Amino acid sequence: MRRIMVCVKRVVDYNVRIRVKPDGTGVVLDGVKMSVNPFDEIALEEALRIKERGEADEVVAVSIGPDDAQQQLRTALAMGADRAILVKTTDVVEPLAAAQVFLTLVQKEQPQLVILGKQAIDDDAAQTGQMLAALWDRPQATFASKVELAGAAALVTREVDAGLETIEVDLPAVVTTDLRLNEPRYVKLPDIMKAKKKPLDVVELASTGVSAGETLKSVLVEPPKPRSKGVMVKDVAGLVDALKKKGLL
């Protein structure tokens, strides 16, 4: 079976105005709207289009996170994924641990293609896809703006600083998606109703043999400093003085 695995992360919705907790330990998540990471939505859309072109047989959406992440997987199922797997944990999962968990899923599911968002909008790490490719020892095509399958290979156009670059990777491979790859579809109401009946497996993180745990220590989370009040200077000389005092000249 030609299978595509799509990794989906539950993140704070991009419309939410983020607030920092008063004690500086993180951002406020209580009651905040959570959604599928927008880049992952693009990854899923691409997988569905490949399947709809007849170039894949099954799309499996996977996620790592708390029980509530089932909601984002249901969204993935409503969009058109055939089934979903949640690796359940309430621990912080850093990119390396996430890649290790996805590797265990890859070994079990044997996909020809793994598609992930190039980064998640919560931590903006942009590492998981690359790490997964390295651990899996398969090619990677990151920041994709176009994906074409050609037999046992994929032609992927990437957005790089100099413009666009097209590379060919052997399958199986890892692809991470950029913003301009596609525009995710609107979900149809009947598909939302049907998504409830699609299989969604939940497994505990411990069963994958990967331990999450924080290897990075978060010291303090602070909101950006509000802009301080401006100062009026009399003339150019005054401006130069002021800049010198601030050590800017």
Next chain:
Amino acid sequence: MYEYRAPRRDIRFVLHEVLEVEKVLAAGGREDVNRELIDSILDEGARFAENVLSPLNWQGDWHGGPRLENGRVSTPPGFREAYRQFCTDGWAGMAADPAIGGQGLPDVAYIAVGEMLCASAMAWRMCSGLSEGAVLALSRHGSAELQARFLGRMVTGEWTGTMCLTEPHSGTDLGIMRTKAEPQADGSFRITGTKIYISWGEHDMADNIVHLVLAKLPDAPSGTRGISLFLVPKLLDGRPNGVSCASLEHKLGIHGSPTCVMNFEGAQGWLVGQPNGGLACMFTMMNHARLGVGLQGLGLSERALQASIAFAYERLQGRAPRGALERDKMADPIIVHPDVRRMILTQKAMTEGQRLLCFYAYLLIDVEQHAPDEGTRKRAAELVALLVPIVKSFLTDWAVENTALAVQVHGGAGYVRDTGVEQYYRDAKIACIYEGTNGIQALDLLGRKVLGTAGQSVKTMIDEIAALLKSDLPADFAPWAQRLQGLLAQWAELTKTVAERSAKDPEELAAAATDYLNFCGYVLVAWCWLRMARVAKRALEAGSGERAFYEGKLVAARFYFERVLPRADAHAAGARAGAAGIPMLQREQLEA
């Protein structure tokens, strides 16, 4: 120009935290509609409303609305595409029974999306809303043959539906209508007459339009007992059927919606329901149609509230009475002014309070249809009947008030077109008029629902409210609870007084009706705020991280009890004043 943001947080608060709809629906056998599913539906409904519909709202208004050329009506740019997406994404049949191809959403889930559709583009939404009503009428009263021929494509939205009631000389008084239906040998009828104010009577968004037309049979008794309902398609097997749009109305608001004069010239139609039973058929959709208009009011109030809040925190003008708050800026944002806060809190208190009232009424329709025991179903039906005219009238009158407040908050910027706020104000007024004017709603409430049940339905409602007052309320809510207790006593007493007077003189009923309805509205919204405040208080005590959201609820609750609820007393006084104070007048007594 403001874009609409669906109030998902508040809708979830009302559905899950206050009404606990998951439990109620499960008791009626709809365990499948759990919180997770409802939230998914809200998310996708919001996405469609915000991204697809909201930008159409002002376009439909500014573009000058639909145009009539050679008998064809073209809709404003983008309307057709949005409608096509609405249908292919499966929203057109969201409320309809799965047996006829619908999605079978419970009413309470359906209207959460419905509110978003009304708020994001009311004029556009009227088309599909009317179709849903036509589907409901046809699925209850249409013959199997008619259903097989028409229902399927109406549920998918390929064909839309209308309601054709009003004639040039016959509006509220339907009994004097003239449109004729002549029986044919094949069992069908030829319909001839002119209908006016037909929303979406002709348009280019669907392949066919199925008109539900009220008309009189040749031997019909006079008055409302002589009206029958007919299904009359625009096209029959793809060919014209003697149905045409003669002209479009120019109107105050909802410019995106074509309001048509429709001519039926020997058009072929079929009877729906019993001969002379047309009004009875219309009554089955009445609850939905009238609550649906209340929902339009709610949607506009919400959109206006959002605009007011956005403007009040951005617009810099004047300084706070206790001294400047933002010294480095040329002025403070206008939210520092108590009078601006008065306007915005009035909008918030009424909009959010009325949302609970409206959603509660829709939930009762689900209970009425699906509760396992008959007692619960009957009680729900009784309350729905009572609440429908109140929701229709109170929410639409307040939509005019709320949207006017939004214009006022914006000042000159609200009166000119650029912010788009004046459109909400213009759009709101029609909701007070169609689907039975608010005056008719008041007569329906007091005559049919209150006095017609010898006060029983009011008693049931009062018992429901009293149950909350007897429950475990936070100690500092005591003044609000006492106030509400007093109003309940007043409600019972007022009902008795009006009943006694009306028994002697029908003019007394009519003279008291509108004030009576408004009194009921204010009391019910007070109950809603007490319910919401209780949930908010508990959430805060439990250490919720959403402090601002729940604190905002408590501020609005207090504002409602202190500054809005006193209007209930004014209406009670009006209802009690009696008919003598509004006597029949000579014109000269009014003219200067």
